[in-house]
Amino acid sequence: MRTTFSSAVAESTQDYIQRGWTVAETANGVCLVTDENIAGIEVTGDTAAFVRRYLRANDLTGPVIEIPGAERREIHLVTGLRKAERAIEALRESGVVVYADGAGIPL
Known part of the structure; x- marks a missing residue:
């Protein structure tokens, strides 16, 4: 059975x-x-603004996947x-979730 994805995905x-x-x-999916x-760098809540600034300062900004829910989550894609x-x-040491080395980031 093949899954049909939304046009946005x-x-x-x-x-x-x-x-x-x-x-x-x-x-x-x-x-x-x-x-x-x-x-991918996943952040929630108050950490999101800090991480956005950190990524910008280190020239790592890229597309952002926003995940709605009770607590908004963002996954920043970096290259x-x-x-x-x-x-x-x-970022890892500060407790941020980092997807790397073959990990899958759900779209």
């Missing part, structure tokens, strides 16, 4: 593919697969990880 999936990013269809070039290992490690 289909459009974003095509956008990611055109950027050269890997997108996979799983039992839970479509996922963006992280690799040595792309990662150029090879030059930002310390920045990513600092």
